[in-house]
Amino acid sequence: MAGLSYLERRSAIEAYFDRTAVEAWSRLTSDAPLGRIRASVRAGRETMRQTLLSWLPDDMSGLRLLDAGCGSGALAVEAARRGAAVVAVDLSPTLIALARQRAPRCPGGGSIEFLAGDMLDAGLGDFDHIVGMDCLIHYPQADMVEALNKIGARTRASMLFTFAPRTPALAIMHAAGRLFPRKDRAPAISPVAEAALRRALVDEPGLSNWRFARTQRIKNGFYVSQAQELRRA
Structure with missing residues (x-):
């Protein structure tokens, strides 16, 4: 999807996950048996989800959380169990x-509102925390920074997101992925260099009140993704 605008990429991603990959995604996020490659992705995603959840408060009563690109809703459910009022959008x-x-049914006083739409929609309101697990990896660095800038303006405490780190191993995996039949291919991932992404975030005026906190790279077979926490200063 090289050279596409944010809106064009968003449309391609929506079409893929809403039509092409529904059955595969349903199996990936369930307990159904999988082949070796997709099983490694499932395990990697579970590790990443638990990592991001560990960076959120254990008691989220009275807090509002945006689960951006919520997929099948596993992270949203856990946050609601901690008492959060979750808006889960995909x-x-x-x-x-x-x-x-x-x-x-969510215990502990939490709630989930599932919505189909764009995570950047200002109509979703303000939040204490936002989590974007693997929802920005299809966008180039400039679009990622702009998205965080827009979401950050409506976030009070922390933004947790993941990006695809630019590594030789990941490049090999992407090349192997291109061997899949076209109908089975996911929208292209846009790897970014960690140092370059950090510089771009620091240089963004709208993010001047945000500071880098924890980061963790998760690698499991064909799953490679890096979590980053930004906290409001």
């Missing part, structure tokens, strides 16, 4: 329907 109406179907 571009795919089909995945939102799956998330609603899978979500149990």
Whole structure:
């Protein structure tokens, strides 16, 4: 998707997850048996989800959280169990329907509102924390920074997001991924260099009140992603 605008990329991602990959994504996020490659992705995503959850308060009563690109809703459910009022948004109406179907009744006073739409929609309101797990990895660095800038203006405490680190190993995996039949391919991931991303975030005036906190790279087979925490100064 080289050279595409944010809106064009967003449309391609929505089409893929809402139509092409629904069955595969449903299996990936369930307990169904998988092949070696997708099993490694499932395990990697679970490790990443638990990492991001560990960076959130254990008691989130009275806090509002945006789960951006919520997929099947697993992270949203756990945050709601901690007492958070969660807004879980995804571009795919089909995945939102799956998330609603899978979500149990939330104990602990929390709640989840599942919405199909754009994570950048200002109409979603303000939040204490936002989590964007693997929802920005399809966008180039400039779009990632702009998205964090827009979301950060509506966030009081922390922003947790992941990016695809630019590494030789990841480049090999992407090349192998291109061997899959076109109909099975996910939208292209846009790897970014960690140092360059940090410089771009520091140079963004709208993020001047944010500071780098924890970071963690998760690598499991064909899953490689890096979590970054930004905290409001």
